[in-house]
Amino acid sequence: MRNKTLLTLALSAVMISQAQAEVSDAVIESSFYPYKNGVPSFPGLSAGMTINQGNVDQFKDALDPAMYSFIKNGDTELKVGETTDFVLDESYIEATRKYSSGVTLGAGHGEISETVAGRPFPEEPKLDDPRAGEKLAWNFKYGYNWGDSASIYPFYWKYRDMNTGKVERTIKFNFHFLNFTHRTQHDPVPAIDPNPSEFFRGTYAEVLEPYDLKNTQLLIHRFEDDTKLDNVYLYLGFQRRVRRLSSGQTTDAFLGSDLMIEDFEGYNGRISDMNWTYKGTQNILMPMYNHNDLTNFDTEVHQNDPDGFQMVAYGGKGGCFQDITWQLRKVYVLESDPVDENHPISKRVHFIDAQTYTIPRTISYDRKGDLWRSFTIGQAHPDYHLPINKGSGVSIDDSVTMIDVQANHCTTAQFKGIVDPNLSPVDTFTVQNMRARGK
Template sequence: MIRKLTIALAAAGLVGSALAATEADVENTFNPYKKGFPSVPGMSPGMVLNKGNVDQFKDALAVGIYKMIKDGYYEVKVGATTQFEMNKAYVEATRKNLNTAKLGPKNGDITGFVAGRPFPEEPDAKDPRAGEKLAWNYKYGVNWGDNAAIYPFFWKYRNMESGQLERTIKMNMHFLNFKHRVQDAPVPEVTPNPSDLFRAIYVKVLEPQDLKNTQLLIQRYDDDQKLDDAYLYLGFQRRVRRLATGQTTDAFLGSDLMIEDFEGYNGRVSDMKWAYKGTRNVLLPMWNHNDLKLTDEFKDDSGYKYVNFGGKGECFFDGTWQLRKVYVVEATPVNANHPVSKRVFYMDAQLGNLNGAVEVYDRKGELWKVWTVGKSHPDHHLPINKGSGIGIDDAFSMVDVQSKHCTTGQFKGQVDVKLNPASMFQVQYMRGGD
């Protein structure tokens, strides 16, 4: 009888996490460095990790990043670990709604969630659903906040072996939380919201001419069991078509990214089986944008300069990496026909993001792609981002280690509510976008 009860509790996600989260948990989740920053013997700010010394620091690196350095593709510059203070309204929402969120019986079920970080307690290896709770923390995390835009956004496609630049795409990318908003009016929800959407992403291509006005709209429902809606508008066809579910795992506009790769992971919690693999101190690409050596390549009217790229094939951003507390999370697709066998995320414990370092494995279980997004502290970026408490996505590198190809991204991220009207995230808007 006792064994049956234990199994039932485990299925409900209660074993190993029976104690309610406390105020101390809230403090610790948003300030994991209260007692000091992590350190690794021999590693210090200012040093460079290269193929000659990387073995000494292997335990402080994501598997994919270690491989890139060991193969001589990239050298990592170590910076000082800094506090990325979280959005105050989000922290307060976490405190106010402590212990209201509960997992349901199935993966992807949650009840009682209002706003903030749903599970601020430290993950417990004895809890069979610890990984799923971290996935919920990401889904309902700050990410870009209630609303923001990458305005504009440059993608480059490169042959990593030759360094040949094959294509540059200029686009705008917009984000809006319909529900669980914590700061920007309207709080807590954009209304009307008849479809009960949680969040949406809208993308519009500006250049080159053959792709101009291509648009993508992704609508995610608050009910995680409900499939996302995704729509594509092709300018030359002048019509909107709905994307089939499987198309979110196709190469997007011929790049090395799937739609599912956006923001580190752009899918439902219920699409994956989540496993917490432990807590480590790992280098992640996090910096102060204004302190970097930036490129003059793009002539922005405001004088803003973008992150520079270098390394093999110019596939790697030229930024500093910090030693951070991370949760290692493994996601395995529920769908056996998925092109990926698993993703491994190194989740920043403070920010709750999944995109600092990601490894994508093919169906055979071999490393396929290494996915990194560098973040800037908001107080050392554009003036409009100062004080936002949001880690600003600043540059990305998606390296296909099998085909020796890469797609890179350079961001001008702006936490600006005016750039993201709710009307933009509806199908009708796409039809009027010419």
């Protein structure tokens, strides 16, 4: 009897394992190729048209609330492009096939079972799953944003008065990103070794201009263990020293802009810092496009580029809106509210692209619950961008605007994103490097 019971248990384990593998293959196919059987549609909406103040009510349900309000008020117009396939790199998809079936959430907030690489929860989210939002957040954290390693080289921030259109200040940066773990494309795979501090990701930024901010540097270490506070360091050139920022300072206005450090890339914090709620799936217009197919570029920024690269132009009220095309895409609506009651926002609503798990649109609300800021990250297809990005499978962050609707102010960003691991070696992401570069 005992042997029979053991045999039954062993066979059950094999059957469960096989069932998971079969389901996983089918689910992953759906997760990474949502447009395989056709693209979404909306009555009256077609590529090539413009949504403006006169017709926006017809397309209200194809827009997020903030963008609808901007168009309704006459602040901007929206050009519609064709929905295109942003297929991620095959190495990331295969890592998901190989490693995702056994991933589970931990009992505590911000806890997850050991993961190696790929999308940890490729299954379609369900409204009756109380932790569906948390799973979407983990998919974003371990997503393919910038791949294993990339740089923004250079990066221009402009502070703008939305009422007058005056550019108050321009800051020129270089940004670098590196995954220490969850790597799939560039050696070493799946992790950099040694990694004694058990970092997951590093972000490094250096100010090149203007003179009064030159050599200001930012370094962020995010740990594999999400319950550990990030290491965040700031080097101020005029002080010639590195200081460590407290967790509260990541929600301050960074260098006087309309962005917090926590806003970077749609959300730049820990999973454990927020409560996450999945609010449903929609087909809405998202700022995703082919950069090389745009017809209007900025004629003043970054001239004489060696690659002939041109940066996105801006228009609309105050010059706060990207002159790009938007496409109708499958989107997960994810709400996050801070665990810390002293946080300056009451909640964010993230509109996550279901194919890439990037966050092209985020709306933030102040502590009173009023709309505060609207964040747009233009996503460019890698095959219609710089030659070095072709075939990388990385949805390229290509343009940014953060609009403070209460202050009538915005911060725009234009940049040249490069998927090249040689630009971001490991020693870039050290405090020693900050000190050396600051001398």
